[in-house]
Amino acid sequence: MPKRLINLTVNGEAYEVAVEPWWSLLYTVREELGLTGSKEGCGTGDCGACSMLVDGRLVTSCIMLAVEADGCQVTTIEGLATDGNLHPVQQAFVEKGAVQCGYCIPGMVMAAYDLLRRNPNPTLEEVRLGLAGNLCRCTGYAKIYEAVLAAAERMRGD
Amino acid sequence: MARETLERTGFRHVGRPVDRIDATGKVTGETPYGDDLRFPRLLHAKLVHAPVAHARIRRIDVSKALAVPGVEAVVTAADLPSHRINPDVRQQTLLARDEVLFYGQPVAAVLARDPYAAAHARDLVEVEYEELPAVVDPLEAMREDSPLARTSAIQEADRSEEQGHITIEAEQEQAQSRPSNVSSTITFKRGDIEAGFAEADAVVEGTWRSAMVHQSYIEPHVTIADYDANGELTIWSSTQAPFHVRHEVARTLGLPDARVRVVATEVGGGFGGKIYLYEALVGALAIHARRPVKLAMSRKEDMLAATPAPQAVVQLKAGMKADGTLVALQARVIYDSGAFPGAPVLPGCLLIGGSYKCPNLDIEGFEVLTNKVSVGALRAPGAPHVAFALESAMDMLAQRLELDPLEVRLKNAVEKGDPLPSGQPYPAIGLKECLEAIARTEIWQQRHQTRQRPNRGVGVAVGGWLGGLQPASATVGLNADGTVNVTVGAADITGTNTTFAQIAAEELNLPLSMVSVVTGDTKTAPYAGMTAGSKTTYTVGRAVKLAAEDARQQILAIASQRLEVPAEELEMEDGVVRAKGQPEKQVTFAELGRLTTGFGARYAPIVGRGAITARRQAPGFSAQVAEVEVDPDTGEVTVLRYAVAQDVGFAINPKSVEGQMQGGAAQGLGIALSEEMVYDERGRLLNPNLLDYRLPTTRDVPPIEAIIVEVPSEEGPYGARIVGEPSIVPGPAAVANAVADAVGARIFEVPITPERVLRALGKLQD
Ligand code: FES
Numbered sequence: 041m042p043k044r045l046i047n048l049t050v051n052g053e054a055y056e057v058a059v060e061p062w063w064s065l066l067y068t069v070r071e072e073l074g075l076t077g078s079k080e081g082c083g084t085g086d087c088g089a090c091s092m093l094v095d096g097r098l099v100t101s102c103i104m105l106a107v108e109a110d111g112c113q114v115t116t117i118e119g120l121a122t123d124g125n126l127h128p129v130q131q132a133f134v135e136k137g138a139v140q141c142g143y144c145i146p147g148m149v150m151a152a153y154d155l156l157r158r159n160p161n162p163t164l165e166e167v168r169l170g171l172a173g174n175l176c177r178c179t180g181y182a183k184i185y186e187a188v189l190a191a192a193e194r195m196r197g198d
Numbered sequence: 199m200a201r202e203t204l205e206r207t208g209f210r211h212v213g214r215p216v217d218r219i220d221a222t223g224k225v226t227g228e229t230p231y232g233d234d235l236r237f238p239r240l241l242h243a244k245l246v247h248a249p250v251a252h253a254r255i256r257r258i259d260v261s262k263a264l265a266v267p268g269v270e271a272v273v274t275a276a277d278l279p280s281h282r283i284n285p286d287v288r289q290q291t292l293l294a295r296d297e298v299l300f301y302g303q304p305v306a307a308v309l310a311r312d313p314y315a316a317a318h319a320r321d322l323v324e325v326e327y328e329e330l331p332a333v334v335d336p337l338e339a340m341r342e343d344s345p346l347a348r349t350s351a352i353q354e355a356d357r358s359e360e361q362g363h364i365t366i367e368a369e370q371e372q373a374q375s376r377p378s379n380v381s382s383t384i385t386f387k388r389g390d391i392e393a394g395f396a397e398a399d400a401v402v403e404g405t406w407r408s409a410m411v412h413q414s415y416i417e418p419h420v421t422i423a424d425y426d427a428n429g430e431l432t433i434w435s436s437t438q439a440p441f442h443v444r445h446e447v448a449r450t451l452g453l454p455d456a457r458v459r460v461v462a463t464e465v466g467g468g469f470g471g472k473i474y475l476y477e478a479l480v481g482a483l484a485i486h487a488r489r490p491v492k493l494a495m496s497r498k499e500d501m502l503a504a505t506p507a508p509q510a511v512v513q514l515k516a517g518m519k520a521d522g523t524l525v526a527l528q529a530r531v532i533y534d535s536g537a538f539p540g541a542p543v544l545p546g547c548l549l550i551g552g553s554y555k556c557p558n559l560d561i562e563g564f565e566v567l568t569n570k571v572s573v574g575a576l577r578a579p580g581a582p583h584v585a586f587a588l589e590s591a592m593d594m595l596a597q598r599l600e601l602d603p604l605e606v607r608l609k610n611a612v613e614k615g616d617p618l619p620s621g622q623p624y625p626a627i628g629l630k631e632c633l634e635a636i637a638r639t640e641i642w643q644q645r646h647q648t649r650q651r652p653n654r655g656v657g658v659a660v661g662g663w664l665g666g667l668q669p670a671s672a673t674v675g676l677n678a679d680g681t682v683n684v685t686v687g688a689a690d691i692t693g694t695n696t697t698f699a700q701i702a703a704e705e706l707n708l709p710l711s712m713v714s715v716v717t718g719d720t721k722t723a724p725y726a727g728m729t730a731g732s733k734t735t736y737t738v739g740r741a742v743k744l745a746a747e748d749a750r751q752q753i754l755a756i757a758s759q760r761l762e763v764p765a766e767e768l769e770m771e772d773g774v775v776r777a778k779g780q781p782e783k784q785v786t787f788a789e790l791g792r793l794t795t796g797f798g799a800r801y802a803p804i805v806g807r808g809a810i811t812a813r814r815q816a817p818g819f820s821a822q823v824a825e826v827e828v829d830p831d832t833g834e835v836t837v838l839r840y841a842v843a844q845d846v847g848f849a850i851n852p853k854s855v856e857g858q859m860q861g862g863a864a865q866g867l868g869i870a871l872s873e874e875m876v877y878d879e880r881g882r883l884l885n886p887n888l889l890d891y892r893l894p895t896t897r898d899v900p901p902i903e904a905i906i907v908e909v910p911s912e913e914g915p916y917g918a919r920i921v922g923e924p925s926i927v928p929g930p931a932a933v934a935n936a937v938a939d940a941v942g943a944r945i946f947e948v949p950i951t952p953e954r955v956l957r958a959l960g961k962l963q964d
């Protein structure tokens with residue numbers, strides 16, 4: 041079977057990529073575009089380490105085929121910081137000590153970013169519900185909750 | 199943040215919360231992990247995992263796999279040099295040769311140009327197996343009439359992984375004369391156990407079971423190897439133990455240590471599960487292929503064939519006097535080691551008899567072989583299993599004698615000078631202080647109100663870890679511009695390099711921004727032991743401190759000559775050395791940097807050297823309290839509030855110390871409530887994925903309160919002691935005690951699933 045040409049806009053940049061029909065979006069972004077920030081923790085949609093935004097929707101990119109994303113706008117962890125300035129969510133993760141081994145963090149930050157877009161003023165319980173698809177084995181989540189709540193506050197400007 | 203000890207004064211950096219120096223790279227996705235590295239001409243390896251737990255390999259046919267486009271080679275044991283293969287040691291077995299010993303054991307490796315082709319071809323390798331009886335349950339395995347888990351007896355067991363986590367002298371007896379699945383035993387006795395029980399006013403007993411659990415680091419194992427034209431083998435691995443890996447790989451592949459270079463890539467979580475596993479195999483594959491080879495395990499492969507933590511059965515009988523004095527402990531501790539020896543029997547036996555003062559002990563430990571994946575270390579290996587039994591029994595005794603469970607623990611808690619079951623006395627420890635801290639938490643203070651509410655309860659438990667010991671070294675160098683480089687050989691997982699920056703900055707009285715820390719590879723870095731056994735700050739931290747002190751002396755010596763002021767009359771601050779009381783007499787680090795590195799420089803470079811050997815442990819204890827709610831209809835247990843107090847000696851970076859405590863406690867909750875590798879009666883793992891193997895999620899883990907307790911250790915830097923491991927230990931017992939408090943039913947098996955709760959409540963019968 042020949043490869044298929046698809047068009048992706050990733051973090052604002054347009055790409056034309058030749059993909060095998062069985063390649064996941066995660067594999068394609070990592071291997072063909074060289075954006076290795078998104079991680080594979082499970083490959084089955086259970087850990088959230090590969091979380092990306094596709095046309096504004098948070099997806100686990102390990103179980104989305106690249107061909108399904110043809111023509112889509114994709115935002116990965118590499119697209120969050122602007123002009124070298126960390127996004128407030130990233131900044132809060134650093135300051136609150138929410139980062140340990142870091143492997144879950146790109147996905148966790150994407151999920152938190154998505155949560156705060158939809159709900160700028162979440163309660164602790166809403167944060168816990170909102171991040172339930174992202175596993176972290178290191179932190180016990182406490183400092184992640186703190187970071188997301190702090191980022192929300194900073195983004196609201198109060 | 200709560201702080202339970204004296205005000206710390208006189209320190210500029212150590213003891214203050216600082217951001218991790220590597221956090222920005224991690225939040226932006228820039229930090230490369232092993233799977234993110236790129237290599238020209240790379241081959242991807244996929245392993246053929248045996249679909250049977252115990253079998254003889256009859257025949258392997260690789261022809262169909264070899265025909266897949268992109269496949270370069272299919273390697274079996276017959277293709278590997280056989281002379282150094284040791285069938286008694288998992289990591290030296292490389293690929294199964296004649297006998298498959300566990301479900302998932304690698305029997306062949308496919309090398310292909312892309313991972314999809316490798317995976318496809320892997321499924322086309324045909325292996326003919328003659329199935330042998332599989333031994334799955336450790337208690338069955340101990341019976342005299344049990345089939346044997348392996349056809350050849352163990353000659354030589356490898357205990358390096360255990361020793362990296364806990365370093366202590368004790369006799370471990372190798373298997374007896376009769377062929378048996380019991381591969382080693384340990385016995386500790388003290389006093390007269392029968393007299394102890396005779397003296398007791400209450401005696402409780404039970405059998406506590408803990409499931410096999412997986413470390414479940416979010417980054418699966420990844421190893422890359424390249425063998426170059428100069429005959430040098432380089433290995434990139436997400437290992438916690440680069441120097442250990444180097445030596446083991448060299449030994450197994452017949453190379454000198456000096457020809458093997460191990461680069462520890464960023465570790466995406468280890469918890470003891472990433473010491474040493476497939477590095478020699480991948481090295482052998484790279485030598486075979488003469489191309490770089492990468493083995494990136496999928497989650498399923500990692501769950502099938504890494505080194506999880508053992509299942510255990512603990513039979514415990516305990517006796518206490520009416521005043522709460524513990525007088526007798528009798529235990530039989532059984533760990534299922536899986537297909538190779540290496541279960542944590544020694545720490546289990548030491549801790550079950552070494553957490554409380556008890557005059558009469560009778561402890562027996564067994565390591566049992568079965569046809570399951572061989573076990574490895576997981577954060578305080580073996581300790582949660584015994585704490586589950588011991589701490590449940592303490593609550594049962596307290597209840598029987600109508601005593602306060604926390605008071606009973608305080609009364610019997612071990613202190614400095616008390617002996618371990620091995621006889622070795624404890625150095626300074628803070629178990630009592632941790633209990634006192636927990637007694638002050640809101641959760642504990644409000645326990646009576648909590649109990650008023652239906653199905654709510656509060657439980658307390660303690661646990662500890664003794665810690666590993668290995669030598670360590672470090673260097674501190676002054677750069678041309680006056681900044682400072684610290685070089686260590688220890689993999690940084692928990693923020694230790696940030697801690698080392700604090701230490702060096704403290705000793706040289708510099709701003710943190712002037713210090714940079716790097717973990718070198720095994721060719722460039724000074725030696726350090728494995729990042730395991732909670733010892734990195736305790737040992738490497740001391741080496742860094744010494745190296746910084748050494749650099750300081752060298753700096754002062756040169757400054758003294760330049761300024762013509764005796765070294766004792768100099769002080770240094772923010773990169774300036776000046777004469778006390780004569781601020782005009784000064785020289786900057788930048789000038790000294792030039793004077794020691796420039797063309798025709800007058801002075802030799804400044805290289806501080808620190809090297810230590812650690813012989814004395816600094817054990818850490820933790821006390822924890824859980825508030826739970828049990829749904830009597832579904833059996834579901836919800837943890838509403840949780841607090842962990844831990845003695846860390848001195849928290850050099852309280853921010854990362856708290857994170858360690860919270861992370862370990864959450865892992866304890868996973869063991870308590872949801873994690874279990876489920877095997878069927880033929881030894882097949884039924885849930886090798888993160889949907890059916892349930893890790894704690896944000897919905898399961900409330901914000902855990904971390905209370906830092908500081909009882910200084912004798913030898914750690916600034917009094918720091920081990921931190922990483924103790925926090926995982928008390929969780930299962932704390933939750934079980936809280937559940938018993940909530941609904942009056944005691945659960946003797948973790949994970950405490952809804953089904954087990956309903957059974958204990960008598961709402962579910964077989
Ligand atoms: S890697 Fe995609 S959800 Fe785990």
Ligand code: FES
Pocket residue numbers: 138139140141142143144145175176177178179416466467
């Ligand atoms: S920081 Fe390690 S998995 Fe989250």
